[in-house]
Amino acid sequence: GAVVSQHPSRVICKSGTSVKIECRSLDFQATTMFWYRQFPKQSLMLMATSNEGSKATYEQGVEKDKFLINHASLTLSTLTVTSAHPEDSSFYICSAGAETQWDYGYTFGSGTRLTVV
Amino acid sequence: DAKTTQPPSMDCAEGRAANLPCNHSTISGNEYVYWYRQIHSQGPQYIIHGLKNNETNEMASLIITEDRKSSTLILPHATLRDTAVYYCIVRATGYSTLTFGKGTMLLVSP
Numbered sequence: 001g002a003v004v005s006q007h008p009s010r011v012i013c014k015s016g017t018s019v020k021i022e023c024r025s026l027d028f029q030a031t032t033m034f035w036y037r038q039f040p041k042q043s044l045m046l047m048a049t050s051n052e053g054s055k056a057t058y059e060q061g062v063e064k065d066k067f068l069i070n071h072a073s074l075t076l077s078t079l080t081v082t083s084a085h086p087e088d089s090s091f092y093i094c095s096a097g098a099e100t101q102w103d104y105g106y107t108f109g110s111g112t113r114l115t116v117v
Numbered sequence: 118d119a120k121t122t123q124p125p126s127m128d129c130a131e132g133r134a135a136n137l138p139c140n141h142s143t144i145s146g147n148e149y150v151y152w153y154r155q156i157h158s159q160g161p162q163y164i165i166h167g168l169k170n171n172e173t174n175e176m177a178s179l180i181i182t183e184d185r186k187s188s189t190l191i192l193p194h195a196t197l198r199d200t201a202v203y204y205c206i207v208r209a210t211g212y213s214t215l216t217f218g219k220g221t222m223l224l225v226s227p
Contacts, residue, residue: 006160034214043204044161044217093160095215105151105208105215108160 002028004096006109013084013116021079021112023094029074030096034106035067038091050077084116121205126222129199135192137221139205142186147209150181152190154201155220161204164190195225 003026013019023033032051036044048064050056050071058064066088068080077096081088091113097106122140129135141150151166165172165179167188172179178191192199204220 004160032212036217043219044155046214046216049214091158095160105153105163105166108162111158111160113158 002096002098002107004030004094004107004109006094006112008112009110010113011115013114015085015116016083018080018082019084019114021081021092021094021114023077023079023096023109025075025096025098025107028096028098030077030098031074032097032106033071033077034095034097035069035077035079036093036095038093038111044093047079081114084114086116089114089116121207121218123203123205123218123221125219126224129192129195129223129225131197131225131227132194135195135199135223135225137190137192137203137205137223138187139190140187141205141207144185144207145209148207149210150179150185150188151206151208151215152177152179153204153206153215153217154199155204156198156201161217164203195223197225197227199223200225 005024007022035047038044047062048056048058050069052071052074056069071077091111093111095106095108149166149168152164153161155161165177167179181188202220202222204217
């Protein structure tokens with residue numbers, strides 16, 4: 001089955017620094033990748049959608065200059081949290097889909113726990 | 118996407134069937150019912166999806182009412198590893214996003 005690898009699984013960074021999270025589709029080419037954020041005891045909230053070679057589309061209220069998304073290839077998308085602050089601490093999850101798999105929804109990565117201190 | 122309503126939590130004894138309900142009274146004709154689950158601190162996992170016919174796979178069964186306004190996910194023999202938050206999502210096929218509600222926290226106990 002389709003596998004999506006997300007790294008790192010956990011990261012702790014100092015306030016003001018930037019953190020990059022990688023999302024890779026291992027055995028398929030992901031036409032589209034999605035980035036979600038999940039705060040404790042809450043549901044997943046979609047942050048942005050990225051298509052290979054195009055600029056990401058951000059959901060309302062998500063700062064595109066703070067959450068930089070790059071989808072340079074069909075197997076890799078990255079989310080960079082710039083100038084991180086404690087309120088950015090959250091569980092970040094990516095998902096990926098190929099056009100041939102869209103009917104089955106999307107495959108999710110295992111998530112990245114970001115803690116900003 | 119149509120909105121779904123699920124109970125916030127359910128309990129189930131290990132080995133028994135877990136029946137998780139979902140209401141989606143505003144579902145459109147081209148929208149499917151999807152079920153995902155999320156085990157603590159992991160990404161969501163696809164379980165099953167259907168349009169109007171009942172569906173079964175190695176993980177679960179999906180029963181959709183004839184009017185398509187509600188559905189039930191059935192885990193026939195729940196195990197402790199099935200403890201998770203279960204999300205019912207209605208979505209058109211093809212390129213469309215998955216919008217997660219609050220889901221149902223299923224606790225399977227010995």
